[in-house]
Amino acid sequence: MSPRKKPETFTSLRRKLPRLRNKLDNVCEMFLANLVMLSEIPAPTFGEEQRADFLSQRFAEAGLVNTSIDDMHNVVGIYPGQGDEAERNNILIVAHLDTHFESTLDHSVTVTPRHVIGPGVCDNGLGLAVLSTLPSLLQQVDWPLESNLLLLGATRSLGRGNLDGLRFFLKHNRLPCCAGLCIEGVQLGRLSIMSVGMLRGEIVVTVPETYDWTSFEARGAVALVTDVVRRMMAIPLPRKPRSTIVLGSIESGTSFNRMATHAVLRFEVKSESSDIVRATAADIEDICIELTSESHAEVALNVIARREPGGIAFTHPLVRRTRGIMKALDIPLTTNPSTSELSMFIESGIPAITLGITGGEKLNSLREQADIGSITTGLAQLLGVLAAIDRGYCET
Amino acid sequence: MIESWLKSNTYHHSVFWDIMNIVREKQRQQLTISLCIPTLNEEATIGKEIVLFKAELMERYPLLDEIAVFDSGSSDDTREVAASFGADVYLSSDILPDMGTRRGKGENLWKAIYQLRGDIIVYVDADIKNIHPRFVYGLVAPLVYRSEVKYVKAFYDRPLAFAQNIRPSGGGRVTEILVRPLFSLFLPELAAIIQPLSGEYAVRREVLEKLSFPVGYGVETAHLMDVYQQHGLAAFAQTDLDQRVHHNQPTESLGRMAFGIMRTFFTRLERYEMIKDLGKMNTIMRQFQTRDAVHEHLLTEIQEEERPPMIDVAEYRQRWKK
Structure with a gap:
């Protein structure tokens, strides 16, 4: 100047x-x-x-x-x-x-x-x-x-x-x-x-057309995305540096009696530390991989934005x-x-x-x-x- | 005549985008322009209208010389809201008190001629949700640019599905099943006015002061017929203002409106000697409703009283030295 x-x-x-x-x-x-x-x-x-x-x-x-x-x-x-x-x-x-x-x-x-x-x-x-x-x-x-x-x-x-x-x-x-x-x-x-450090992402749950709905453990996309939420909320976050997961919105389903085949959860991870943002993102990715293998549905994490x-x-x-x-x-x-x-x-x-x-x-x-x-x-x-x-x- | 008039006297507001140019031409001709907003319980929409017109058409572009609200006696805060945003607010009954007070929008429009000072008066309803400065400059501009034009009427797109680039003419229900058929029968050139009942129009004072005013539903129809009789179709122009978002009226209200319009229409045909021996028309509109298998007969008196041309009012001639 x-x-x-x-x-x-x-x-x-x-x-x-x-x-x-x-x-x-x-x-x-x-x-x-x-x-x-x-x-x-x-x-x-x-x-x-x-x-x-x-x-x-x-x-x-x-x-x-x-x-x-x-x-x-x-x-x-x-x-x-x-x-x-x-x-x-x-x-x-x-x-x-x-x-x-x-x-x-x-x-x-x-x-x-x-x-x-x-x-x-x-x-x-x-x-x-x-x-x-x-x-x-x-x-x-x-x-x-x-x-x-x-x-x-x-x-x-x-x-x-x-x-x-x-x-x-x-x-x-x-x-x-x-x-x-x-x-x-x-x-x-x-x-x-x-x-603050931030990761903005969405988790997309897709139940394949070939899914076996007669199975006793069959769960639709609503139940699966709810499971994702439950597991995300169990991720330990420190008080210092200040960190949080913001669950922004969920979209899924069309009726009372049909299991949903598609769900989207939008969220942000925010922290004063970029290390914590990265670690939390890795935890969320693990949740998606774990749920995919358990359910035979596809649970995918898409990262939309990052901030340092x-x-x-x-x-x-x-x-x-x-x-x-x-x-x-x-x-x-x-x-x-x-x-x-x-x-x-x-x-x-x-x-x-x-x-x-x-x-x-x-x-x-x-x-x-x-x-x-x-x-x-x-x-x-x-x-x-x-x-x-x-x-x-x-x-x- | 209709085809050539449609080509030469029908505009889209976008051709008047250069508001500064309208202002320059207005100033060159030393014209004054007044905006009249007739109201009755419009506190929800009046604030936005005043803010937009005052900021855009008085401060940014000095097109309007005054903005005035003429209220019929609202029971809500219409007058307070309008005044808080800087409009001149008049209670209709306070103007020309010796001539008494009549109920109806036409009464406010008529009294505005006495109160306002503009060479051009533009009328805009207060219930428009998507109000925009184009509702004023789109109507005023043809009068400013063309001295032979005396009366400019608004029309609107209606968001209906249309194919092959042909769309309906855009009138409302009363227009399409009553007014346009009547005009087509008796005054076919007026059928080219796309929305004869729209509440937005701009008129030269020299024309307005010579019109008698039905105080109720017939005021717009009467204007068109009288101006047409005195000056012909060439005195009119019309401007497409795109969409107008407002609340639709129930069918029963439209029925009463149609009754008032027909009284005005036939009264004028008789006055012009286009029909004879009409006889005395009824003033009672009869409607019916069914409640618990009982058919109820509803009677509404619709007088369509008329105010005389303002030029015939002594106080007016005195006030404006006519």
């Missing part, structure tokens, strides 16, 4: 924030409109094109430089900083475009005086509304930055997407980034600085300054590790954090609910962090 003069102290920057929050009231409607329009465009993982096109149009309307859609259908645009072009830093702000909801579901959003309600509103309509509103917002509240802002709507983030959009962008991007901000809609006060643990320290200037900004806005701090976009930044060696924008409830349901009242606080927090990075307060 190039050294720059510091036109104001961090303390004076912090003092500006409550007043900034009040000014943001005037642009909140534009934010809400973007939130509604983006959330109403279906964007299941691998089907984000329509939403990406809309975001790209918003970037173009805002006059972003080099707005483009890449091979992964990521949308990127540059909000140019006001500093000397040769010395400008680049700050990468990313929000994922995809949601957990199929395009066939009703994506209508409802707006009440206190909440915005609908599928994907929190995860991650809010993050995308930040990207699409940020250029107008910076201009309207007169919040000048020397650095360029690289605004990125990333595809293929969730589930099987495995962060492929952001991975592709970081691999091919030629602009060096001094810092990264991942925007996840909720919760306000969230500050993720570490990525890492991150920046709690004492890193980026984290310290962010905490200071949150305190200035009376935002209660919650630090949780992340397995999302943040881990890509960690792999790429870019100091980064994940921030939330507002409060929310009923996450991952069709009635996800985002609080309107806290949005200006979340946006003031974001602008504060951007200014802190821009002025060089977050450099080591």
